[in-house]
Amino acid sequence: MPRAVDHEQRRFEIVAGLWQIVAEQGIEGISLRSVAARSEVSMGRVQHYFGTKDALVVAGIDLLVKRAVIEYETTAGRPPDERLLHLLLQQIPATEAGRMGVTVWYAYVAKAMTHTAVREILAEATRVGVEECTRHIQEADGLPKAAARERAIELLALSDGLTLRVLVGDITAAEAEASIRDHRARL
């Protein structure tokens, strides 16, 4: 067997470059050459680890989701209401890095409209998000599952919509966060 390289690490380096490209130029900016240049690796390397452009594009959202899941799992053991707020507030772009992440996220949401594999990854991610929120609301408020689920979807939708407004510059991140907390407190 030949050289032992960290497969995951190599793939992550390349995808990190892809995220920058997407944040700056959108999904359209992705090309084997542009991602290779941004990641400061050769185009041959990108081909070696991802094969086709499509696989590279899919890996971009796949890793993004996996990162979010890992971050969420660090809240395990915390009280339900806190975990719920984490899910509702995580995507609101407070920092510059967070802004890049959510910009990439919404670029992929648009992509999902016309790309099956991307759509399935996002659908699964939101499904899990709704389930977790529902569970926390059930525990925190003592609601039956159906009612809790309705509120979960409502809160998540509100979070999505407010996030969009922040991205467009219509409101600030602080205003969005206040609106969500206020809404959660009222329900």
Next chain:
Amino acid sequence: MPRAVDHEQRRFEIVAGLWQIVAEQGIEGISLRSVAARSEVSMGRVQHYFGTKDALVVAGIDLLVKRAVIEYETTAGRPPDERLLHLLLQQIPATEAGRMGVTVWYAYVAKAMTHTAVREILAEATRVGVEECTRHIQEADGLPKAAARERAIELLALSDGLTLRVLVGDITAAEAEASIRDHRARL
């Protein structure tokens, strides 16, 4: 002076083809050739009426917004609450044509993240939307402007978020509409 053609009409025909392309393949699918083919006109014609690809892309969102404004203006004279609900419900994809329209809309929302001209058009459109909603809430509920504006942004954000869920297939259009009506009634 030469042949008299309806400039607006020609431009609309081409943009209608562009919308189909965007709905099916996303913004990435736009090219002078693909739009020309879908509109069943020559590429020369597309160049003649739009000049550059970028101008064509911008015209796509510009006309979409103008159409929405015209449709909204047909509700002039109706009671405030009805006009408010029109603004909140208009984008929820009930029909197939409506689904296409809102798919194109969100494709451009993603585009706006990296394209200044598109961002300004969308920013202006949402600004007007918030203002109109605020006005209707003031009239209908007798709230002061600041409070009405807060609720307007909240309701519009909820509408945005629910629309996204409908597009992804997470909930149905009817469920989204019910959630918005319910929310509006509760406030």
Next chain:
DNA sequence: CCGATGACGATGCGATCGCATTGGAATCAT
């Protein structure tokens, strides 16, 4: 009738694209 002008269709060019191919360097079991 005629020339200016608008409305195109057709074509060509340089750039960029995804992808396949080739070949060599590095590594390790044998």
Next chain:
DNA sequence: ATGATTCCAATGCGATCGCATCGTCATCGG
């Protein structure tokens, strides 16, 4: 030491791209 295997850089190809250019009708004021 050697052969197998992995890792990757380099190159080439055919397709597609935006855009500029050129030529040709059709139209209408003069």
